[in-house]
Amino acid sequence: MELLRVENLSKTYGKGEAAVRALRDVSFSMERGEFAAVVGESGSGKSTLLNCIGGLDAPTGGKVYLDGEDLFSMTENKRTIFRRQNIGFIFQSFHLIEELDVEQNIIFPLLLDYRKPKKGQVEELLELLGLTERRHHLPGQLSGGQQQRVAIGRALVMRPMLVLADEPTGNLDSRSSRDVMDLLCKASRHYQQTVLMITHNMNLTASVDRVMKVSDGVLTEMGGVRR
Numbered sequence: 001m002e003l004l005r006v007e008n009l010s011k012t013y014g015k016g017e018a019a020v021r022a023l024r025d026v027s028f029s030m031e032r033g034e035f036a037a038v039v040g041e042s043g044s045g046k047s048t049l050l051n052c053i054g055g056l057d058a059p060t061g062g063k064v065y066l067d068g069e070d071l072f073s074m075t076e077n078k079r080t081i082f083r084r085q086n087i088g089f090i091f092q093s094f095h096l097i098e099e100l101d102v103e104q105n106i107i108f109p110l111l112l113d114y115r116k117p118k119k120g121q122v123e124e125l126l127e128l129l130g131l132t133e134r135r136h137h138l139p140g141q142l143s144g145g146q147q148q149r150v151a152i153g154r155a156l157v158m159r160p161m162l163v164l165a166d167e168p169t170g171n172l173d174s175r176s177s178r179d180v181m182d183l184l185c186k187a188s189r190h191y192q193q194t195v196l197m198i199t200h201n202m203n204l205t206a207s208v209d210r211v212m213k214v215s216d217g218v219l220t221e222m223g224g225v226r227r
Contacts, residue, residue: 003161003194004030004053009062011048011217022048023059024217032161035188035195037205039222040214046198047166049214053196054164055083067161084113088155088163088193090184092170094147096139096154102126103135106153117157128186129153145176152183156191163187165197169204181207 011023022045030036040046051057053064055071064071066086071079096105106125107117126132129149139147148168155163165184169177185207188195197208205211211222 001032002029003032003034003067004196005063005065006053007063007065009049009052009064010060011045011052011057012060021217023052023062025062026214026217026219027062028212028219028221030194030196032194033188033192034210035185035208036197036210036212037208038196038198038212038214038219039200039202039205040198041200044214045217046214048217049219050164050166050196050198053162054087054089055079084109085158086161088158088160090148090151090155090163090165090168092167094139094144094151094171096147096150098139101136101138102131102142102150102153105139105150106157109154109158113158121157125153125157128190129183143176144172145179148172148176148180149183152180152187156187156193159191159193161194163193163195165195167199168197169199169201177201177204 007027009023009026013020013022026049038046038049048057052059058072069082074082097108100108103122107122110117126135129152131146131149131153134142134146169180172180181204184195184197187193213220213222
């Protein structure tokens with residue numbers, strides 16, 4: 001069943017001779033539970049694509065539908081609430097709150113939405129992330145790989161329909177990178193969440209369902225890797 005649909009998405013920065021077309025009529029869709037990767041060189045437009053899909057940046061033209069909802073027909077306030085409740089973000093930089101421990105960082109999005117974790121929800125998530133023994137540690141007491149796992153937990157705690165991962169292994173060594181990819185695959189399979197990841201590293205696409213490439217703002221399909 002289709003969850004995400006992107007139609008003729010375009011993004012231009014600047015005007016006239018200084019205009020830069022970051023996205024050029026990008027169209028694709030994703031099914032529920034699908035794990036897809038978008039690859040491309042730096043400056044190719046892949047981060048712009050992710051930011052537009054997540055409602056963090058407004059496109060110049062085109063549409064983004066998530067579960068049938070048109071993101072950019074919403075008011076900015078409604079889009080902010082919709083994004084918080086339905087889209088999880090994982091960034092290259094962990095963006096953890098240094099004064100909060102692992103568990104507090106993970107449940108922080110729930111608190112922003114005036115919600116409490118469901119019974120057993122945090123325990124299940126900590127176990128999935130391999131962080132049960134680190135639940136009361138502060139970010140400064142964790143390795144880079146562990147901090148990224150906390151960031152993944154924070155993205156998953158709302159059980160979002162869509163998870164957007166922007167170079168999630170960019171600051172990690174090869175072993176931690178493999179661990180993070182395994183966790184994202186588990187999230188996709190275990191929670192049936194749709195995951196869209198951008199990366200410049202083709203080695204990270206071996207376990208995803210589908211690979212797309214952005215070059216000069218144009219998206220092309222590279223085919224499925226696994227089903």
